[in-house]
Amino acid sequence: MSAQGALRWLPFGVMAAVAVTDVLAGPSLGFLPLLTLGPSFASVSGGVQRTAMVGLVALALCIPLAAYNGLLLRWQNNLTIVTIVTIVGVTGVGMLAGHLRLRRERELADVRLVAEAAQRVLLxxxxxxxxxxxxxxxxxxxxxxxxxxxxxxxxxxxxxxxxxxxxxxxxxxxxxxxxxxxxxxxxxxxxxxxxxxxxxxxxxxxxxxxxxxxxxxxxxxxxxxxxxxxxxxxxxxxxxxxxxxxxxxxxxxxxxxxxxxxxxxxxxxxxxxxxxxxxxxxxxxxxxxxxxxxxxxxxxxxxxxxxxxxxxxxxxxxxxxxxxxxxxxxxxxxxxxxxxxxxxxxxx
Known part of the structure; x- marks a missing residue:
């Protein structure tokens, strides 16, 4: 697998690893906040839609894991709420960062095409x-x-x-x-x-x-x-x-x-x-x-x-x-x- 392909699958691999670790560790240990790594990594190599999709997957994993850890209905323990808010916030920031990165890459690609065309004319x-x-x-x-x-x-x-x-x-x-x-x-x-x-x-x-x-x-x-x-x-x-x-x-x-x-x-x-x-x-x-x-x-x-x-x-x-x-x-x-x-x- 190429490095680009590995980066595309990295967010899902990280979230899967967090989910498996949380289940194996049992309800006594909570790894829910680590699900935010998924949308964080997605913003590095993915676009706006991909980052949003990874954020939704993180939220989808957060709910059953919170239930497994006995935190879903215990709102006085705000770990679940903090995790959900953090996932939403990180996903939103990641979508914005991905949009700006892709726009910058398009601008650089256009400049490079112009320079290469100029070189072909000169040489x-x-x-x-x-x-x-x-x-x-x-x-x-x-x-x-x-x-x-x-x-x-x-x-x-x-x-x-x-x-x-x-x-x-x-x-x-x-x-x-x-x-x-x-x-x-x-x-x-x-x-x-x-x-x-x-x-x-x-x-x-x-x-x-x-x-x-x-x-x-x-x-x-x-x-x-x-x-x-x-x-x-x-x-x-x-x-x-x-x-x-x-x-x-x-x-x-x-x-x-x-x-x-x-x-x-x-x-x-x-x-x-x-x-x-x-x-x-x-x-x-x-x-x-x-x-x-x-x-x-x-x-x-x-x-x-x-x-x-x-x-x-x-x-x-x-x-x-x-x-x-x-x-x-x-x-x-x-x-x-x-x-x-x-x-x-x-x-x-």
Whole structure:
């Protein structure tokens, strides 16, 4: 039985246990007040009607138990009256609490649907082929109880070559989605307009400076595919994983670490892009921190470097799907944070 199912039956189980205990203990001991546990528990997981029904069941049990204990007609002993009044009062309060809880849950569900719809509009499908590249994408949403995340990605073919963006907005919820919208909008424009990747970065920084407040930021990697190489500009993001056609694999650490987007004024200068060999048969995996920060039941992080062999499948999308499935198996269920991955394969 699921946890939700157990909660639904808990009020009836508690009242049944109280009734059995009262009968077995005999008339000398009275457990009538414990019947109020039924409607109390019902208000936690049930609605208004269910809580009212549990309250009626509690009252129905109270009368014969009071008779069994010899209290039904002994009105000078007010235990029965107090119990009945308490059951009615707890049931009424529980019905009100259940109504308010359900209304709040509906409001939260509506907000989540709006945020998820906004994410689907922002994170439009990326092209599966761009120039001589094959592009594979995996986006794994967080657990249902987690808030909406701010992972973002984009692949565009421009006059300056194929350019890519992958990033992670600090924070959660609609505010993170709004920030992701600013970043993606600025990137889509700047990627076409600016001849240098550093200038694309400067445009993103300027855009976020107008819209971000406080100490909010966005970690990101900007990339530009060139002949025989790929240019990477890292803004405080987890380094991508380079898989050579010769079988070697290594994390691509930037020569000069850059601050996340939004924290540019704190830096002494602009971050510099660095070149990485990217020839026919090579692959590069770009990902957000939801991948490497996923933990198993023992608290161990996902060992991405030990799963490189999963990315060697002939079809890049099949390879990325296998890695995603392994990631979910590692956590034993839904991920606690969104996880976005882009796998680029350069055709020979």
């Amino acid at each position: 439009r499908p990326v092209p599966r082929r761009a120039a001589d590249l094959q592009v594979a994408l995996s986006y794994t949403s967080a657990a249902a109880e987690a808030r909406i995340g701010g992972d973002l990605y984009e692949v565009v073919t421009t006059p300056h070559g194929v350019r890519l963006l992958i990033g992670d907005v600090q924070g959660k919820g609609l505010e993170a989605v709004e920030t992701a919208a600013w970043v993606l909008g600025a990137f889509r424009e700047a990627a076409y307009d600016e001849p240098e990747l550093e200038e694309v970065s400067a445009r993103l920084e300027a855009s976020l400076a107008r819209h971000l407040g406080g100490e909010k930021f966005v970690t990101a990697i900007l990339a530009e595919v060139r002949d025989g190489e790929i240019l990477l500009l890292n803004h405080g993001h987890p380094p991508p994983l380079h898989l050579g056609a010769d079988g070697r694999a290594a994390a691509v650490e930037p020569a000069e670490a850059g601050l996340p987007l939004g924290l540019g004024p704190l830096a002494s200068g602009r971050p510099k892009a660095h070149q990485v060999s990217f020839r026919g048969g090579d692959r590069i995996l770009l990902f957000t921190d939801g991948v490497i920060e996923a933990r198993d039941d023992g608290g161990a992080f996902y060992p991405l470097s030990e799963r490189v062999h999963l990315l060697r499948s002939e079809d890049p999308q099949d390879a990325l799907d296998a890695l995603r499935a392994d990631l979910v198996r590692h956590t034993g269920g839904p991920l606690p944070d969104d996880a976005a991955m882009l796998l680029l394969h350069r055709q020979t």
